[in-house]
Amino acid sequence: MFEPLLIGHNITAVLVGVLTFLIFITCRVRKPAGYPPGPPGWPVLGNLPSLAQNAHLQLTAWRGTYGDVFSVKMGLQDAVVVSGKDAIREALVRKAEHFSSRPELFLMRRNNHRNGLVMRPYGDQWKVLRRFSTSTLRSCGMGTGIMEDKIILECQHFCTALKEKADQPFDLTHLLHNAVANIICSMAIGKRFEYGDPTFLRLMEMVERAMVLFITAHVINIYPVLRFFPVVGRPYKEWMDLSASVHKCIEDIIPQQQKSQDVSDEANTIVDAFAKSVELNSDSLPDQSLIYLLIDLLGAGTDTAGNTLRWGLLYLVTHPDVQTKVQAELDEVVGRDRPPAVSDKPNLPYTEATIMEMQRIRTVVPLSVPHCTTSDTALLGYDIPAGTDVLINLWSLHMDPGSWDNPDKFDPSRFLDGNGQLQTNDSFMPFSTGRRVCLGEQLAKMELFLFLTNMLQQFTFTLPEGARPNFDGVLGVTLRPHPYELLAVKRG
Numbered sequence: 411m412f413e414p415l416l417i418g419h420n421i422t423a424v425l426v427g428v429l430t431f432l433i434f435i436t437c438r439v440r441k442p443a444g445y446p447p448g449p450p451g452w453p454v455l456g457n458l459p460s461l462a463q464n465a466h467l468q469l470t471a472w473r474g475t476y477g478d479v480f481s482v483k484m485g486l487q488d489a490v491v492v493s494g495k496d497a498i499r500e501a502l503v504r505k506a507e508h509f510s511s512r513p514e515l516f517l518m519r520r521n522n523h524r525n526g527l528v529m530r531p532y533g534d535q536w537k538v539l540r541r542f543s544t545s546t547l548r549s550c551g552m553g554t555g556i557m558e559d560k561i562i563l564e565c566q567h568f569c570t571a572l573k574e575k576a577d578q579p580f581d582l583t584h585l586l587h588n589a590v591a592n593i594i595c596s597m598a599i600g601k602r603f604e605y606g607d608p609t610f611l612r613l614m615e616m617v618e619r620a621m622v623l624f625i626t627a628h629v630i631n632i633y634p635v636l637r638f639f640p641v642v643g644r645p646y647k648e649w650m651d652l653s654a655s656v657h658k659c660i661e662d663i664i665p666q667q668q669k670s671q672d673v674s675d676e677a678n679t680i681v682d683a684f685a686k687s688v689e690l691n692s693d694s695l696p697d698q699s700l701i702y703l704l705i706d707l708l709g710a711g712t713d714t715a716g717n718t719l720r721w722g723l724l725y726l727v728t729h730p731d732v733q734t735k736v737q738a739e740l741d742e743v744v745g746r747d748r749p750p751a752v753s754d755k756p757n758l759p760y761t762e763a764t765i766m767e768m769q770r771i772r773t774v775v776p777l778s779v780p781h782c783t784t785s786d787t788a789l790l791g792y793d794i795p796a797g798t799d800v801l802i803n804l805w806s807l808h809m810d811p812g813s814w815d816n817p818d819k820f821d822p823s824r825f826l827d828g829n830g831q832l833q834t835n836d837s838f839m840p841f842s843t844g845r846r847v848c849l850g851e852q853l854a855k856m857e858l859f860l861f862l863t864n865m866l867q868q869f870t871f872t873l874p875e876g877a878r879p880n881f882d883g884v885l886g887v888t889l890r891p892h893p894y895e896l897l898a899v900k901r902g
């Protein structure tokens with residue numbers, strides 16, 4: 411009868427012990443004299459309570475008080491936040507050697523995810539894998555007509571699926587994410603999946619769930635010991651099981667593909683290129699990196715491009731004047747008898763400006779991927795020790811009133827000069843910059859352009875009656891819009 415009580419006592423005692431230990435550690439950590447200042451935090455929790463939701467907004471607000479380089483405490487872990495174009499370029503470009511690593515997150519270490527590219531620490535192995543990935547994506551057609559053909563084909567499948575939903579309110583999240591994931595699949599394994607394919611649907615569901623779980627289980631990155639406690643430990647367990655299932659699913663897809671390819675042929679998929687490179691021993695690629703690289707590409711390439719397009723559509727249905735202008739430009743330059751092509755881009759400045767504005771007003775990776783310092787360094791006069799986490803606040807850059815007039819307004823014309831020609835702004839950096847700049851930038855730009863133009867050539871999008879759009883977003887690994895429905899009306 412006393413057992414539950416005893417267990418309760420034991421848990422309380424362990425918790426008190428852990429907390430005391432954590433407070434002790436927190437108080438003992440010394441910072442260099444020139445360490446950046448930051449907002450006061452709580453013992454043990456640091457600034458976490460203020461950052462639990464919409465961290466990008468709070469960090470942007472703190473920039474106003476503490477400047478372009480300030481510090482926060484994420485539980486026990488120190489982090490430095492870098493905002494503003496000059497400070498970001500100074501860190502990521504001029505001091506790239508010091509600022510290009512990744513923090514060692516517990517969840518990533520536990521599922522071996524540091525074997526991939528995205529979370530691999532800066533160093534020789536990352537350089538080999540990055541070089542391999544860049545040249546392979548290029549040989550698989552990234553930035554060329556081969557890739558363009560694949561994307562246009564996918565756009566056609568996507569628009570056919572859209573036609574089936576025409577004139578009825580629906581949420582196009584899954585359809586859109588499946589379509590952009592197919593582009594990665596066709597590069598990785600030379601194959602696209604039907605949208606209803608059960609293996610593909612399960613893989614997509616798991617990738618999406620993993621994105622959500624990573625945030626729910628993030629507390630374990632900060633206090634790994636909590637994984638032993640029932641309620642907090644549950645998402646951790648689910649995360650570990652899910653990671654294993656995604657790994658297995660990708661593994662199952664690869665061998666079937668490899669069997670059907672002859673390694674002596676020209677490598678035109680990532681899997682072939684990897685096999686060839688290992689066979690020729692030309693690149694001494696890090697062990698086990700293939701599957702983790704594929705998981706990275708699927709994760710990094712799907713949620714980002716998919717959510718950018720979802721944000722874009724939300725802004726277009728609420729700014730019908732912009733949608734009409736893009737369609738008018740498309741009608742004039744491309745017409746309706748052939749699909750838009752990348753070669754049309756220079757003649758579609760308003761369309762291009764609209765895509766840039768979509769990426770600016772809702773930065774889909776608002777705090778970039780976390781960086782970490784490789785050695786003791788300095789930034790804008792502040793001293794930052796080796797091993798400090800660094801958050802690059804791309805949101806603050808895109809919302810900086812010093813760089814953009816009326817930054818909260820959706821206004822594509824800010825990217826056009828007086829002659830209606832495209833002009834850029836050096837505070838526009840949706841893909842970040844420096845050595846860890848997005849690997850898929852060229853591919854993503856092609857996807858955004860071709861998907862948006864193909865959709866708007868064929869459909870006009872509107873909100874269902876009574877719908878109330880929400881522009882707040884949900885911050886996970888990416889900033890995604892709240893679920894919403896729209897109507898796709900076939901153009902006459």
Ligand code: HEM
Pocket residue numbers: 527528529540706707710711712714715718774775778779780802840841842843845846847848849850851853854
């Ligand atoms: C609109 C679409 C996309 C956006 C806005 C975006 C943005 C970003 C950002 C901000 C980073 C972090 C850079 C840094 O650490 O400083 C990143 C990294 C990365 N992205 Fe993208 N991305 C997009 C699409 C893609 C696609 C389609 C792929 C797949 C080919 C991809 C693959 C990667 C990879 C592998 C990294 C890690 C690079 C490294 O650590 O060396 N991304 N992306």
